Amino acid sequence: MGDPLAEHLGAVGLIDHHVHGYWLHTGSRRAFENGLNEANTDPLAAFDSAFDTQLGFAVRAHCAPLLGLPAHADAETYWAARSAVSDSELGQRFLRAAGVTDWLVDTGFGDGVSDLPTMAAGTGGRIHEVVRLEAVAEHAAAQPGDYAGAFDAELAQRCRGAVATKSILAYRGGLRGDLSEPTAGEVRAAAQRWRAEGGRRLTDRVLLRFGLHRALRLGKPLQFHIGFGDRDCDLDAANPLHLLSFLRQAGETPVMLLHCYPFEREAGYLAQAFNNVYLDGGLAINYLGARSAGFIARLLEMAPFRKILYSSDGFGPPELHYLGAALWRRGIHSVLAGFVRDHEWSPADAVRVVDLIAHENARRVYRLE
Amino acid sequence: MGDPLAEHLGAVGLIDHHVHGYWLHTGSRRAFENGLNEANTDPLAAFDSAFDTQLGFAVRAHCAPLLGLPAHADAETYWAARSAVSDSELGQRFLRAAGVTDWLVDTGFGDGVSDLPTMAAGTGGRIHEVVRLEAVAEHAAAQPGDYAGAFDAELAQRCRGAVATKSILAYRGGLRGDLSEPTAGEVRAAAQRWRAEGGRRLTDRVLLRFGLHRALRLGKPLQFHIGFGDRDCDLDAANPLHLLSFLRQAGETPVMLLHCYPFEREAGYLAQAFNNVYLDGGLAINYLGARSAGFIARLLEMAPFRKILYSSDGFGPPELHYLGAALWRRGIHSVLAGFVRDHEWSPADAVRVVDLIAHENARRVYRLE
């Protein structure tokens, strides 16, 4: 309609290279609102409402029409309309509307959310698994015998059909400090200690480092939680610059920096500095709502365009799986149309970069199809 | 005039939740210019002029008309017109023009500036006191007997009519490091040491921590200087992320992060992560002048809209008390009108968020009226 870039963005299929399941049972409105706050681990205060945030406003602006409501319907109306639809129907409706051809699903944090078959059945998209390294470690701790061997066996088995691994080191002590490969003896000793303590929730640094280096050796892309997340993660310790020494040793295995806010410029620098480093805006795009275009623009600074990917990081309310795509399409349109208007980019360049970020980079790096 | 949001912003009454007195005696033009530089503790260099900054340009753009001059009057003309008006008249004229209904005045740094009765008499606004914790400590050090008891008595007495406490920990060693509550024995020993050294300018870490936890117990909002200030404060050590452990222990007492530049995105994250954390842009808005809209926009990223407040942090030249309000009204109009134009927000949402930040959030959290 006079704007080929907008038309292209309306139609382009996305690869959502980092996402989780959607809720099978939403529960109360309060539970829903807690699901719209990423950082807070307490229940929302009585005086507050997650609808009065950029994310809440974006849900009302972009998700309301999928419930048959006008854009910007108020919170009560939105909640009422949403409550009249089953969780299963909500999941399918929002995920289908995202225009995603491939979902790369991190199955490491899955209580109460859709599993892979459910996502496959409902959405029409292809499903690929991302294996969480800390879950592999916790499985290995529960096995008898050699820890390293158990880890390797489990990693190999889980990764047979998987496309990537993922580390939440940011939540298990942070990215700061030595991330070199431990020796076999150090791993044995650490595993013994950890098992003796019960072998639950891995925070042992030696074993975390071990897992990362096993993932490097595997060669499949290794995703890292970076920046914005819940407050159990010390945001300062999730700055990707702490990975510098690790990246200097990482060889050729692709390393994917996820979300990155408010360190997206540092992440972009790393994507320029290392042939194997990539980044996305992940869930920050959802949480920034009307402010997401500015963030998407900053992702397009130092990072080479063949190193930037799309993801929603949707978890819980299926609105997030859809909204990430809707906001990304709008935001990158606004940014690239500005570049074209200022004669800094050609219109054809803008379309080409959209394709790179929407799916080409992900298809190449994850070897999809 | 065709723009209901602009009309609303022109009329809405503000609560300036963190401000100081204005100068009773300006002195020379050089002294005035030094008053327009926050960070520098030396006199301005001979080659420089504080008029050649964003703040200086903003003073000429927005304050000149209140002196009967055209906008952008040059520095010499501005200074001449200002010098023809008494300090008392300047104070009243600029403060009245700010459209502020309530001033929450930090009285901890008050040499040469208006006291509470003067501000009350001149401005037509209600005056509320904010008590500086370090001043309470320094008073307690000068009392005989038990330090903790003297601190508690002084804090209780000063806070009877006050609405909040304030900490300038950022200037007394910074926010880094352990901020847990010290034991009674540690406090006793530290007080003894400090008193033996003369009991002036508190920098003892144990006693600073003690004061913070007493303020938490009091339950009135606790304001923290964050980020941008003068160079006696190590900017890096004023990053609000250093407060993470403290906030995890802070319970329900509201914690107000002031100014925040250039860490406003980190502060916004904390406001999402903790039910009791709030933020403002404070004096950074004045110092950013023509660039303040972008900063105001970043304050509207991760922070829930019920957690954002307005303040000028005006101190010294009464231009600052007015200019903070003028720039905030213009800046947030530009930001929110953009959201509405892009169909991300409804016009009614924009008006509602203006009211939250202008006065509703402050009224609720400080329990005004």
Place this chain on the structure above:
Amino acid sequence: MGDPLAEHLGAVGLIDHHVHGYWLHTGSRRAFENGLNEANTDPLAAFDSAFDTQLGFAVRAHCAPLLGLPAHADAETYWAARSAVSDSELGQRFLRAAGVTDWLVDTGFGDGVSDLPTMAAGTGGRIHEVVRLEAVAEHAAAQPGDYAGAFDAELAQRCRGAVATKSILAYRGGLRGDLSEPTAGEVRAAAQRWRAEGGRRLTDRVLLRFGLHRALRLGKPLQFHIGFGDRDCDLDAANPLHLLSFLRQAGETPVMLLHCYPFEREAGYLAQAFNNVYLDGGLAINYLGARSAGFIARLLEMAPFRKILYSSDGFGPPELHYLGAALWRRGIHSVLAGFVRDHEWSPADAVRVVDLIAHENARRVYRLE
């Protein structure tokens, strides 16, 4: 042509206060592309192209016309046209087109690039030398006898005709930690140690600190690499806030913070906080391409307008010497025109600030002419 600010910016002569030589022999297309990536020290990956970056797009947009091509000519066409022109002609064509009257050339990193006479002959601009402190130290290490004396003699000799010194401390261990002046005994001992190890590539902290303080005493502006550079430099350790203690001791010698990305707001704060601190955007402007206007705007936040300078930091492909100027002219036009349109600045103020940054500040601080 209706826009006096644009006309002024099209014509204003620039002082490029930090730049290097241009390539005398480009080599292969791959070598050229590696020259368009600052951060990566490895050869670019096979799947990647430096043309698919903001810098690559900016080269196609702004440099193509100087090769007789339309703006946005594709990479193959650009490379073919460029290959048809000699390196010498490329250097002269791009440097002349930059509209630079004075080049301040850092000669510390000069293999394979134009020397001062070549730059003088080719460009029509005046050439001034900037002396690298680490090169002075490495020369002194190779002399017999007292290290400090050899350093001082070499510094004095090299600086006779030079306008400034430069430190790449960011690449030699980073800016963190003690930067106080070492004692004569410490210097002697450190020099002995270093000479015993061969006296190559200086990373000894004592001798680095010694060099900085010698440069301070000399009184000529001291340039620091800050922020964005190649990955041998730990970006985190190149944050200018680490210089705080050093700046508190630096006296009146001008300290120039170069590039600064992504710490430009921190650098601007330091420029406000210290009478002798200045900043520029350096090579970050080139690497940000279509995003450079936003960066230029952030340079105009806390920094007084008499403390901001222009540089390209061009090294290697002479496109960079031209593009820095072209992007700066476009970017600052867009930023300042916005301020004027919003009635925050007067048109005359905008022209005056352009002159300050383009050449007046550099002329004053480097005492040119």
